[in-house]
Amino acid sequence: MKNPFNNIPVHFTGATVTRAEPCRICREKTGKQIGIVEYWDIKTCRIVMCETCSHIQLDPMLNEEETAKGCYAYYIEESLRTTKEEQFKNCERNFRRGVVFGYQLKSMKISPQSVLELGPGSGYFSAGLQFVFPGVKITVMDINRDVLYFNQQHHQFETIREIPDNFRSSYQDKFDLIIARDIIEHVTDISKVLTNVNEYLLPNGLFHFITPNGREDIWKHYLTSKLENTPSELLINHVNYFDGKGLKKLLYQNGFLPVKYFTYNLKTTIRGQGWKENRKLMNPVSKKMKADFFINENLGDLGKFELSKEDILHKWYIQPKSKWITRLYCLFHHFTIFGISPELNIGHEIYGLFIKDSSAAIKRTTFV
Secondary structure, three states: OOOOOOOOOOOOOOOEEEOOOOOOOOOOOEEEEEEEEEEOOOEEEEEEEOOOOOOEEEEOOOOHHHHHHHHHHHHHHHHHHOOHHHHHHHHHHHHHHHHHHHHHHHHOOOOOOEEEEEOOOOOHHHHHHHHHOOOOEEEEEEOOHHHHHHHHHHHOOEEEEOOOOOOOHHHOOOEEEEEEEOOOOOOOOHHHHHHHHHHHEEEEEEEEEEEEOHHHHOHHHHHHHHHHOOOEEEOOOOOEEOOHHHHHHHHHHOOEEEEEEEEEOOHHHHHOOOOOOOHHHOOOEOOOOOHHHHHHHHHHHHHHOOOOHHHHOOOOOOOOOOHHHHHHHHHHHHOOOOOEOHHHOOOOEEEEEEEEOHHHHHHHHHOO
């Protein structure tokens, strides 16, 4: 029977080019150029797809200083653009998702004791996890001081100011669960990050992540290049665009085995993201927004919204003494009805829960 998804997503077209930097996964020195982006006014990069491992990334890649500046500018832009009501809803939504994830672990008879979250945002996902497991110790890692301060003040989480690419020996073999929700698409060297995650995990530790389906995520930039022949605007630093099959292979290579791995949310696919050539789906043409100017002009308005944890979680369904009510309500809002294989590269979000394969890690160490 013919697969109805054979032509979705479509194959990207583009010239084969010599890369400024080798592929961060397989070290290939050539690739297919499928777009050009301007990251604020900080850097202009090609979008290059590796024809060996299928990974799509920026070329040249952003460095740590460029990433930190752009991330801070976007943090301010997003904070000012999002209304107080929507910020409250986002925090509550993340809390509910953390509760659902916690009960999924509990149903598998898993009770984490020490958790590291990379790029925690508001921290409410881990707060939801802590609702299910009150004794769990949460540590969060981010490069943004404001994010870390918020997490420390609101949740009393331990904080680490660092990027996931840099190894911290003091955290080796310390955690039984590491969370990276909407973060691995931002890291500059995914291979280093996965190596570090493996080192930080205890034997049989778990790695949970979600990340956009790369074929849909890159589509808007590809269309701008193809239809307008001009650079598109990149404000949020999505620098990796993952192929579902390639990401799974990369995780295997770094000592992880799948527990759950699927793609969900097909609405974007139905609307044409990742296959339909429509100018409405294009990313905006670059305006080369000035990051330093934007930060200096808007920094004073950053603290205009005060988010109170008591107000955010003062909901009828959050019942510490009757947690089954909380569980049912959260499941009602965030239960995934079905998932499909990420290797099809359709659907908006890739969900992963992988376990550290200790035997693979031992073999890898032996042959180094």
